[in-house]
Amino acid sequence: MLKHWPPLNALRGFEAAARLGSFHKAAEELHLTQSAISQQIRSLESFLEQPLFFRNGRSVALTDAGFDLLSTTQSLLQHLAVGIRRLDQYRKPNQLVVNTTPAFAHHWLVPRLADFHQRHPQVDLWLLTTDETPDMATQTINIAVRDDLSAQAECSFRVLLEDRLYPACHPSVLELAADARTTLHGEREMDWSHWQVQGGANVGQQSQGLNFSDPGLLLDAASQGLGIALVSHLLAGRARDQGLLVPMSEQTVRGPNWSWLVRRENEGDPLTRSFCDWLTEALGGSCGALERSGRG
Known part of the structure; x- marks a missing residue:
């Protein structure tokens, strides 16, 4: 990292002059005087301790160093412009930022977002998926819905649903001999050791196989017939309804x-309330199915 940086205005002036091949045209484009453009480029050359242009009267041409710097400067300015434009999303009047895990977003939330959008078209929803639990105090997030949350300061914490796990696989895998079935391993509760500690019956799981850190990818792999897996009842509902997974x-x-974690400052906000009410209702059906599963 450089200790000292040339002024951004000097880089803009250089880029315009180099691209247009003229200090005069660069000055017109940037709404400056030609003298100001010349001064910016002289200061940049002084900073770099080498010339960037050959000057011959009113005509200018890039030196080799100038050509090299032009590509770097254009890339820098383009990335900066994109980053600045992207900030517009933080000041949309009806924006609601919801954080969740990639697995929950892919297997449960996104398939239901059309219903939410139809009911609440005024909400400009931004779905932010992360593997790591967010810090609500330092990140611009209104609501977090995850399976790895605990209470945080200045937030309301609520347990929405107690998930259940069961062994499952694609129907084609059931046709294989038990010793020919690949075992798919997950992390945390999706690890087969959790199934065994909780008193789960032996379904032919092996210690070796394929390993996944993402429960969503684990579920995808099982649905595609790669092997047997311990899956979330909540996340696997769609695959099971489509006949891609059968319980073992x-x-x-x-x-x-x-x-969920909801910022206390947003609790009374109509946008937040609309999403929370919709989410509670949408999870209601899943709660009933899970209760029946738990009794099983």
Whole structure:
């Protein structure tokens, strides 16, 4: 990292003059005087301790160093412009930022977002997926819905649903001999050791196989027939309804708790309230199915 940087205005003046091949045209484009452009480029050359242009009367041409710097400067200015334009999303009047895990977004939330948008078209929803639990105090997030949350300061914490886990696979895998089935391993509660500790029956799982850190990818792999996996009842509902997954046992065991964190300052906000009410209602059907599963 450089200790000292040339002024941004000097780089803009250089880029315009180099691209247009004229100090005069650069001055017109940037609404400056030609003298100001010349001064910016002289200061940049002084900073770099080498010439960037050959000057012959009113005509100018880039030196080799100038050609080199032009590509770097254009890339820098383009990235900066994109980054600045992207900031517009933070000041949209009806924006609601919802954080969740990639697995929950892909397998549960996104398939239901059309219903939310139809009911609340005024909400400009920004779905922010992260593997790491967010820090609500330092990040611009209104609501977090995840299975790895605990209470945080200045936020309302609520457990929404207690998940259940069960072993499952694609129907084609059931046709294989038990010793020919690949075992798919996850992390945390999706690890087969959790199934065993909770008293789960042996369904032919092996210690070796394929390993996944993302429960969403684990579920995808099982749905595509790669092997047997311990899956979330909540996340696997769609795949099961589509016939891509079948349970290997009627038994289920305790899974993670799905919870939300809502900034207290946003609790009374109509946008936040609309999403929270919709989410509670949408999870209601899943709660009933999970309760029946838990009794099984």
